[in-house]
Amino acid sequence: MMIDLSTELSGLKLDNPVIPASGTFGYGLEFAKIYDLNILGSISIKGTTKDARFGNKLPRIAECYAGLINSVGLQNPGIDHVINNELPELRKIFNKPVIANISGFSVDEYVYCAERMDKISNVGIIEINVSCPNVHGGGITFGSDCEKVFEVTQAVKKVTHKPVYIKLTPNVTDIVKIALSAEEAGADGISLINTLLGMRIDIKTHRPIIANKTGGFSGPAIFPVALRMVYQVHKAVNIPVIGMGGISCAEDVIEMMMAGASAVQIGAANLIDPLACKKIIEDLPKLCERLKIQRLSDIIGITD
Amino acid sequence: MRDINFKIIENKKIARDIYKMILAGDTSDIKNPGQFVNVKLPFQYLRRPLSVCDYNDGELTLIYKTVGSGTNFMSTLKNGDVLSILSGLGNGYEIIKSDEPVLIGGGVGIPPLYALAKRLIENNIRPEIILGFNNFEDVFFEEEFKALDLNVKIATLDGSYGSKGLVTDFIKNNQYAYACGPLAMLKAVYKKIHDGQFSFEARMGCGFGVCMGCSMKTNSGFKRICTDGPVFKYSEIIWEND
Ligand SMILES: Cc1cc2nc3c(=O)[nH]c(=O)nc-3n(C[C@H](O)[C@H](O)[C@H](O)COP(=O)(O)OP(=O)(O)OC[C@H]3O[C@@H](n4cnc5c(N)ncnc54)[C@H](O)[C@@H]3O)c2cc1C
Ligand SMILES: Cc1cc2nc3c(=O)[nH]c(=O)nc-3n(C[C@H](O)[C@H](O)[C@H](O)COP(=O)(O)O)c2cc1C
Ligand code: FES
Numbered sequence: 001m002m003i004d005l006s007t008e009l010s011g012l013k014l015d016n017p018v019i020p021a022s023g024t025f026g027y028g029l030e031f032a033k034i035y036d037l038n039i040l041g042s043i044s045i046k047g048t049t050k051d052a053r054f055g056n057k058l059p060r061i062a063e064c065y066a067g068l069i070n071s072v073g074l075q076n077p078g079i080d081h082v083i084n085n086e087l088p089e090l091r092k093i094f095n096k097p098v099i100a101n102i103s104g105f106s107v108d109e110y111v112y113c114a115e116r117m118d119k120i121s122n123v124g125i126i127e128i129n130v131s132c133p134n135v136h137g138g139g140i141t142f143g144s145d146c147e148k149v150f151e152v153t154q155a156v157k158k159v160t161h162k163p164v165y166i167k168l169t170p171n172v173t174d175i176v177k178i179a180l181s182a183e184e185a186g187a188d189g190i191s192l193i194n195t196l197l198g199m200r201i202d203i204k205t206h207r208p209i210i211a212n213k214t215g216g217f218s219g220p221a222i223f224p225v226a227l228r229m230v231y232q233v234h235k236a237v238n239i240p241v242i243g244m245g246g247i248s249c250a251e252d253v254i255e256m257m258m259a260g261a262s263a264v265q266i267g268a269a270n271l272i273d274p275l276a277c278k279k280i281i282e283d284l285p286k287l288c289e290r291l292k293i294q295r296l297s298d299i300i301g302i303t304d
Numbered sequence: 305m306r307d308i309n310f311k312i313i314e315n316k317k318i319a320r321d322i323y324k325m326i327l328a329g330d331t332s333d334i335k336n337p338g339q340f341v342n343v344k345l346p347f348q349y350l351r352r353p354l355s356v357c358d359y360n361d362g363e364l365t366l367i368y369k370t371v372g373s374g375t376n377f378m379s380t381l382k383n384g385d386v387l388s389i390l391s392g393l394g395n396g397y398e399i400i401k402s403d404e405p406v407l408i409g410g411g412v413g414i415p416p417l418y419a420l421a422k423r424l425i426e427n428n429i430r431p432e433i434i435l436g437f438n439n440f441e442d443v444f445f446e447e448e449f450k451a452l453d454l455n456v457k458i459a460t461l462d463g464s465y466g467s468k469g470l471v472t473d474f475i476k477n478n479q480y481a482y483a484c485g486p487l488a489m490l491k492a493v494y495k496k497i498h499d500g501q502f503s504f505e506a507r508m509g510c511g512f513g514v515c516m517g518c519s520m521k522t523n524s525g526f527k528r529i530c531t532d533g534p535v536f537k538y539s540e541i542i543w544e545n546d
Contacts, residue, residue: 026514030531034305046516054519054526059507061517063350070509075516075526209507219349271510272344272351274390275307 010163021267052078067219097124131169131194153185234260333392337419357415410485440465
């Protein structure tokens with residue numbers, strides 16, 4: 001049986017739904033040393049801001065049951081550097097459109113970054129991170145407020161013809177309301193979820209392990225929360241959803257797609273097993289065969 | 305970098321809370337002393353970074369201190385148990401020609417200096433060894449370094465073994481230093497010398513350069529301890545990170 005793994009995001013055809021998530025794959029270079037990136041559906045690059053950022057103090061990482069907390073603080077070389085160096089390098093090793101994940105601390109910064117990314121030919125989708133919980137006064141204010149999400153979405157849509165996906169934070173009371181605001185403002189799709197705000201304390205020193213005290217929790221532990229939110233948002237909106245949060249194996253991909261995801265992103269799993277995405281892509285056809293799924297896109301949102 | 309299955313062939317206590325583990329497997333990804341590996345353990349989500357203490361064709365030696373759930377679990381592993389290990393991570397030390405370099409290690413910063421001493425000797429360089437511990441019960445690897453026919457000096461904080469004091473008390477002027485140990489020790493060594501290489505630690509998300517969990521400011525820009533390091537040159541280091 002020939003299994004069709006292809007899927008579609010706002011007119012962009014993907015060979016399969018598997019996309020490494022922003023911040024867990026760099027710009028692909030380290031992974032390209034161990035496998036051919038062209039097997040991937042797409043790649044979401046590290047969150048880019050207008051100016052270069054060093055990010056937060058160390059420690060930025062804390063271990064958790066079935067996951068980790070990160071407080072990287074959007075370290076990136078700035079959009080000029082990314083456009084002139086990282087994206088051209090990535091283009092040499094990855095011949096499909098990528099997802100440009102951008103972040104900002106003001107509506108103007110989002111607009112500036114989207115305008116720049118709009119002109120880059122290997123950018124297929126612009127993913128707006130309104131949710132990074134790491135930076136004081138940053139993403140958190142946008143992603144937890146319907147009006148702000150509306151404002152950013154609308155402003156970004158004005159300056160680009162590329163599909164705009166709004167990446168939502170789960171740290172809100174009503175995820176559906178936020179998703180509806182993005183859709184109403186013209187978003188082409190929704191990505192969710194970003195990390196859950198979390199914390200660990202070193203019981204020997206009484207001090208938080210993360211220098212910034214709190215950080216973003218992700219990994220297999222958050223999968224049920226992510227799945228529930230993807231399910232609710234998919235039911236409410238009429239635009240495609242990219243599902244992520246704790247996906248570690250082909251079974252998780254199927255489950256996330258049944259909940260309503262048109263494609264999925266894999267985050268923390270890449271850090272633990274650099275071959276995670278490759279293994280998932282290799283396992284998907286076998287799993288589909290066992291589940292008698294001939295065309296993977298048929299199961300998107302199949303769960304009532 | 306590769307994920308390789310290693311089989312434990314020895315796992316024994318060699319000092320208070322200190323274990324030596326020898327593993328059989330493909331070590332061909334390890335190119336330099338001072339590189340590290342990232343060990344997957346059941347029940348732990350993140351891998352645990354440990355320095356390569358020694359390596360040859362098909363054998364890898366790690367030395368670890370039991371400080372938490374992961375390393376405590378490691379101490380219960382038996383011969384024949386298999387671990388998934390990301391091998392050949394980080395840059396490692398560069399062999400620099402110099403008259404009588406000194407290798408300075410504190411606690412579990414000592415292991416990588418062992419393979420380094422062997423490589424220096426292969427390059428006809430005979431380093432001096434300075435090892436620092438808290439107490440005589442913590443002392444390990446004195447004999448191993450002596451077996452390489454090297455001059456070994458030991459300092460303990462409480463004076464219960466070797467001489468009382470800090471590793472820096474032994475450093476002579478103008479010695480080229482290779483150091484690994486706690487941050488406070490690295491800083492003290494840095495102040496006493498004029499050139500050398502220093503190995504740093506960080507809580508790591510990946511260990512292979514993609515998560516930006518381990519960044520450090522240096523004179524040559526932002527660097528990842530896991531891939532651009534863990535070893536940094538004297539001239540690159542600035543201490544404002546903490
Ligand atoms: C490049 C490098 C080389 C190292 N080499 C050695 C070595 O040769 N021998 C040795 O005994 N130890 C070494 N360490 C420290 C060792 O990684 C930690 O002691 C170990 O991860 C603790 O794990 P745990 O589960 O027992 O402790 P826990 O406290 O339960 O660990 C929880 C989390 O914190 C991290 N963590 C805790 N302490 C440290 C630390 N000091 N440095 C980095 N991460 C830490 C762990 O990796 C884990 O993610 C090295 C660290 C690095 C970064
Ligand atoms: C180390 C790390 C860095 C991240 N950086 C970003 C980022 O720059 N932009 C962003 O939108 N999300 C970022 N994320 C969030 C992930 O893209 C993803 O939404 C989240 O981790 C949930 O997926 P997971 O459970 O598979 O990791 C980061 C996550 C991690 C673990
Ligand atoms: S630990 Fe991930 S980049 Fe260094």
